[in-house]
Amino acid sequence: MKRLALLGASGHGKVVADAAIAAGWGDVVFFDDAWPNVEKNGHWAVVGDMAALLSRVHEFDGVMVSIGNCEVRWQKQRSLQDANGAIVTVVHPRAYVSPYARVGRGSVVMANAVINADAVVGDAVIVNTGATVDHDCALGQAVHISPGAHLSGNVSVGDFSWVGVGAAVRQGTRIGSYALVGAGAVVVSAVAERSTVVGCPAKPISKA
Ligand SMILES: CC(C)(COP(=O)(O)OP(=O)(O)OC[C@H]1O[C@@H](n2cnc3c(N)ncnc32)[C@H](O)[C@@H]1OP(=O)(O)O)[C@@H](O)C(=O)NCCC(=O)NCCS
Structure with missing residues (x-):
């Protein structure tokens, strides 16, 4: 066993x-x-x-x-x-990870998550329940994509960043390292390193 x-x-x-x-x-x-x-x-x-x-x-x-x-x-x-x-890397059997995507060591892909072709997911990343990481996305190390969050194609997420539950990110957008995207945010433009953004369209707030 x-x-x-x-x-x-x-x-x-x-x-x-x-x-x-x-x-x-x-x-x-x-x-x-x-x-x-x-x-x-x-x-x-x-x-x-x-x-x-x-x-x-x-x-x-x-x-x-x-x-x-x-x-x-x-x-x-x-x-x-x-x-x-x-x-180890854990992928729930009801997640879909494209054979053309890469998922790093220590990362977990939860049920109903999707990682599409040519996405690259770093080490120690969480792609949580029902989240989607579309084609050509690049996720750094120790990123967390929360349940139901959606990254369109070609999105990049820097190391240690956290995309909140139900957030949506427009294609091609760059999210810097150590950033925090609030629950339900709609990200349509670049998110600066270490910033927190919320709302639709997402705007920076100062962290508590
Ligand atoms: C963005 C976030 C980090 C802010 O947390 P915080 O620093 O404790 O901030 P507060 O709750 O004190 O809120 C500060 C202000 O931002 C607003 N706000 C907080 N989160 C917001 C969000 N997701 N969308 C819109 N506005 C938000 C609050 O209403 C408050 O506004 P006010 O000053 O006008 O009253 C947090 O609310 C959040 O969304 N976290 C992600 C949670 C998540 O996805 N969990 C998944 C676990 S798997």
Whole structure:
């Protein structure tokens, strides 16, 4: 039975675990620094903290970080890589990933998501439930495309950026690194690095 260890016993972690089981992983367990106070994450056991995972990483056929925060996800993935963990990519069987697209290590593609031809998706990226990443899009590392968000063709999203639930992005638009696109935003022009945009058409607001 193939065993997968997930770091991050969160709600997002539950969805990753579910996708992994659907994709054929036989056993999934969580590690989280909230252990031993937290011993369950939904249907799955939490069996240790980050230090425990680093020391036991070779017991698992695969490891993945299931933490929503993009920068934390990336840092933790780097630590697992440094410990020679077998970082895996999880694609839910009811997602469509074009054979002409690329999806990086440690990335997860949830149910009903679509990644079309010639899209390039970096490492530690979340393409969440029902999100679409159309042809020729380029997503950097540790990006999160939230549920139901849609990137038209040729959109680029810089490292560590987060596109909120239900957002829509016009074709060819560049979203800089560390940017945040608010829930439901309609992005029709470039989004500057480290900015937060909301609304239709999306405009910058200052971050809280
Ligand atoms: C954009 C966002 C990050 C702003 O969060 P915040 O910094 O806490 O900001 P606040 O909630 O204090 O709102 C600040 C102002 O922006 C407005 N605003 C916030 N989010 C907005 C959005 N998505 N669209 C339009 N306006 C929004 C608020 O109404 C408020 O306006 P006001 O000053 O006139 O009252 C957040 O609302 C958001 O959309 N996050 C994405 C959530 C998401 O997609 N989750 C998916 C999880 S998988």
